[in-house]
Amino acid sequence: MSKVRLLVGTRKGAFVLTSDGRREKWDVSGPHFAGWEIYHVKGSPVDPDRLYASQSSGWFGQIIQRSNDGGKTWEQAGNKFLYDGVPGTHQWYDGTPHPWEFKRVWHLEPSLTDVEGVYAGAEDAALFQSADGGQSWQELSGLRGHGSGPHWQPGAGGMCLHTVILDPSDPKRIYIAISAAGAFRTDDGGKTWKPINHGLRSQGIPDPDAEVGHCVHHIAMHPSRPGVLFMQKHWDVMRSDNAGDSWQEVSGNLPTDFGFAIDVHAHEPETIYVVPIKSDSEHYPLDGKLRVYRSKSGGNEWEALTQGLPQKDCYVNVLRDAMSVDSLDSCGVYFGTTGGQVYGSSDAGDSWTPIVRDLPAVLSVEVQTLA
Amino acid sequence: MIRVELPAHLRTLAGVKGEVTLDVARPVTQRSVLDALEAKYPMLEGTIREHGTLKRRAFLRFFACEEDLSHESPDALLPEAVAAGKEPLLVVGAVAGG
Numbered sequence: 011m012s013k014v015r016l017l018v019g020t021r022k023g024a025f026v027l028t029s030d031g032r033r034e035k036w037d038v039s040g041p042h043f044a045g046w047e048i049y050h051v052k053g054s055p056v057d058p059d060r061l062y063a064s065q066s067s068g069w070f071g072q073i074i075q076r077s078n079d080g081g082k083t084w085e086q087a088g089n090k091f092l093y094d095g096v097p098g099t100h101q102w103y104d105g106t107p108h109p110w111e112f113k114r115v116w117h118l119e120p121s122l123t124d125v126e127g128v129y130a131g132a133e134d135a136a137l138f139q140s141a142d143g144g145q146s147w148q149e150l151s152g153l154r155g156h157g158s159g160p161h162w163q164p165g166a167g168g169m170c171l172h173t174v175i176l177d178p179s180d181p182k183r184i185y186i187a188i189s190a191a192g193a194f195r196t197d198d199g200g201k202t203w204k205p206i207n208h209g210l211r212s213q214g215i216p217d218p219d220a221e222v223g224h225c226v227h228h229i230a231m232h233p234s235r236p237g238v239l240f241m242q243k244h245w246d247v248m249r250s251d252n253a254g255d256s257w258q259e260v261s262g263n264l265p266t267d268f269g270f271a272i273d274v275h276a277h278e279p280e281t282i283y284v285v286p287i288k289s290d291s292e293h294y295p296l297d298g299k300l301r302v303y304r305s306k307s308g309g310n311e312w313e314a315l316t317q318g319l320p321q322k323d324c325y326v327n328v329l330r331d332a333m334s335v336d337s338l339d340s341c342g343v344y345f346g347t348t349g350g351q352v353y354g355s356s357d358a359g360d361s362w363t364p365i366v367r368d369l370p371a372v373l374s375v376e377v378q379t380l381a
Numbered sequence: 382m383i384r385v386e387l388p389a390h391l392r393t394l395a396g397v398k399g400e401v402t403l404d405v406a407r408p409v410t411q412r413s414v415l416d417a418l419e420a421k422y423p424m425l426e427g428t429i430r431e432h433g434t435l436k437r438r439a440f441l442r443f444f445a446c447e448e449d450l451s452h453e454s455p456d457a458l459l460p461e462a463v464a465a466g467k468e469p470l471l472v473v474g475a476v477a478g479g
Contacts, residue, residue: 045390069440069474070390070428086394086424090432112432 013380014336015080016354017061018346019048022370024063026081033342033356036365042084043075047114050331050374053080054120054128058378062087062128062144064115072114074130074144087144091115091132094151100134101163110134110154117331119174123181131171135162135188137200150200153186158205158222165189165225165244166290172330173229177236185239185254190225193241195254206254210243227270228330232279240282240309242272242330247284249309260309265296271333275358276341280308283335283343283359285328294325302345304359318362319353326351331374338379346372383414384469388441391429391472395422400469409464411443412455429472444471 012031018024023041042048046065054060059080065073074087097110113133121127130138130147136154138147162169170189177183182199185206192207205221215223225244232238241248241257245268248257261267266286275281282305288296295301299322302315326349336342343359346352350369353362383403392398403417412435419426426432429441435455437443442451446460446468462468 067390069388069438070394071431071438072427073394089427092433 012338014338014342015053015058015378015380016334016344016352016365017051017053017063017081017374017376017378018352018369018372019051019063019331019374020346020350020370020372021047024048024051024065024081025366025369027352027365031338033336033338033354038366039081041370042081043073046073048373049114050117050376051081052118052120052376053378054125055122056120056125058380060120060125060143062118062120064118064130066114072112074115074118076144088140088146091130091136091138091147092149093136093154094149097134097154099160100169101161103164105163107160110136112136113168116170116172117174119176122176122178129174129176129184131174131186133168133170134164135169135171135191137171137174137184137186139200150196152196152201153194153203156194156203156205158191161222162188162191163223173226175229175231175239177231178233179236183236183253185229185231187226187229187241189227190244191222192224193226193229193254206250207257208255209250209257209259210248211246212244228272230272230274230282232274235279238279238308240272240274242269242284244268244290247272247309260305262305262310262312264303264312269328270330271328271345273333273335273343275343276335276337277339278306278341281306281358282308283333284312285333285345287327293327298323298325300324300326300347302343302359302362315355315359315362317360318355318364324349329373331376332372334375334377336377336379342377344375344377346375348372382466383409383417383463384466385414385418386469386471387425388472388474390474391425394424394428397422402466407464409459410456411450411453411459411470414459414463414470415455440475442473442475444473445469 016027023044025040051063061077063075075084076087099107102108117131119129126143173187175185194203210224237253239250300319303312326347333345343355348371385401
């Protein structure tokens, strides 16, 4: 029977939640790396027992951990993230130049074809690549060298490269997103990059239609349609049907189009999920009601999914990497909250159950569907 | 034999309990002790000193013999009691919430 494994990163450690395909009873393992911030844990699609975890601390910096047995045991990989050449400056919050400084890895994206290959999205924004299972890291510096780097600015959470999407149909195409620079794409394996922000409009920056400067919160793609992208921007839910060359707003009837997380149904490429959040200063659900919104039409028409979710006095947030889907026949959808709950739905979002209620604040949720 | 006391999280990373002991040739300095520490426990590279610059991480301090040595030159001699192994070099995390 199939199994599902959730990899949960929190402010104070990592947790591994496992269930059989019924997704009714869950075993909880952890905390792994207790006391450390675990921004992200993700498994290799080549060997699902190979996991990578980003472990960090304001005191002790960045550690990368690796598991070869699905998270039962871990070994420390390399943590030498050095920018290529002289890193230069980006803009600080007040617009003054600020030196590029490595702080942490927000997102780890294992290669689709090589168990030893993995990408790391970093703060201050840069993309690193390892070909040896995380032992050594090289920056793909063409991204920062695109020319717009000196104009990038941090979002409230830092200037983080938080989204890395590998195109399964084209090994040389990668999408990334940076808060608050925007989205970028390479078509040559990371040598050169272009901003893909045409159609985004962001109030609060001098030129709302600027080439860079947009606070993209997350992007999702269905692997069967790698040219179609869905984006949760700071405000606005967007879609692109041409690999990011242009975007259209699909916020439609959402009660608020601010949010962080966005994901796509495993078997229905036009079915997407977001968790609307009241505003950029409040960072909790509207009216204290935790509602996932689902669109079965690729945006614009949205329905609230509330069954099993708290519908009063709920003031948690759902962060950008804290939603994921499994690939079982009835698609499972999962998300974690800053209140420490991980909710799961085994019926594509129609109903929800808390898998755990009392973890530290959840930073990321990834799902592995295991044979 | 030089004695070094690490914060709990770094002891966990290094897989040690209690103090760490190191063979360090004289002259004994912050740099020579940390070089020896990282050579014996490479998993600690980057956790006390930043990669590249080798600067002390901002939230860590160095103490010995009831003195704050955090702002001493990395090449300054450590107190004789540390060099003689009578007192440990303390690597201390800033006391802060989180």
